Amino acid sequence: QRNDWEAALRVIEKIENAGYEAVIVGGAVRDYLLQRKINDVDVATSALPNEVKKIFSHTIDVGIEHGTVVVLDEGSPIEVTTYRTEGTYTDYRRPDEVTFVRDLPKDLERRDFTINAMAFTKDGNIVDLYGGKEDLKNGIIRAVGDPNARFREDALRMLRAVRFAAQLGFTIEEKTMKAIQEDSDLIEFIARERIRMELSKIWVADYVFLGIEALVESNLASYLPGNFAKHLESWRHFRTKKPEVGWAYLCLLNRSDMEDLFEFYRYSNKEKSFAKKVIHAYDRLLERWDEYDYFSNDLNTLETAYDFAHWLGKKVPFSKEHIGKVKEHLPIQSMDDFALNGNLLIQWSGKRGGPWVKEALNKALHAVLTGQVKNDEEQLKEWFYNEFVNER
């Protein structure tokens, strides 16, 4: 990240040497001032996209109609965007038409929150026209300008406010919050993928519960499936680094509406199967896991199910470390290690294949996992004769 910042400063220097203005803007300035990990460093400039392209030897047009060119010359790729204002807004979504301008204040004015509307110049000065520094100090998310107007321009900003509250542990300023409450229904105009991206960031945020609280208080929760208000308390101890864990937990809290959640939030097949697997493991955990649960689930699934129980205040009589230990000590780790297969059974029995094969295999697997038989072909053969052949 340090490298990105340095690369951005070199990009700025070259643009300025060519006679234009350039600054670092947005999230990078915010995170720099907070001494937080910087995500990506964006540069804004008075130069037009074609002018930017002339200054550097390696650029990519990523969104040239929006004014963005990626500069590759300095090692880290740096997005350079021409100062712009946003034109007309239709449908409460961001406009696809933008107007390039030559001065920074106009560009800062279009930005969503005061803490995101600061610029960092090459001499290390902060351009702060909206009290962003003060709001950073006080931990406040405040819309730039009239909040209602800003949310009507782009309703996604309402959810971004909640997301930043969750990431930074900040409070949404009163008028900004009131405006979200008034305009919360406009979130329905926003593409599900965008909603999904913001929620994914909330799941992994440091102050996720603050985020869920803000989601409820802002009334956005009324338009987002998941019954956040009803299940608020169940989110209090939730904490993760993986978005899919959040998506699975949301399913656990809304088990009877899982299909609706899948649909609305556009779960991937991987997220769906993870959610189902973990919920199954969670149910089994409340009954008590046996060897087969340890064998048939991967460690991540088991540990996530364990976390679910923990977050929901269920008593589990062992530690999380215990899970990995039990799993390691299983006689076999996967079906590939199993010394038995259907063909051997058919050979040994002299009978034709049928449903009995699967049944016998399961029984043998259970016997191996519980240590009743060694995972060894000879011993399994003997076990098999005793169990299935001698009896008859």
Ligand code: ATP
């Ligand atoms: P992060 O990258 O850490 O998620 P960020 O603040 O950099 O956070 P981005 O989505 O990368 O957020 O946007 C970069 C900057 O562009 C923001 O800081 C903000 O100034 C501006 N911005 C982004 N989305 C909007 C929006 N919907 N309305 C107004 N300004 C926006």
Ligand code: MG
């Ligand atoms: Mg960013």
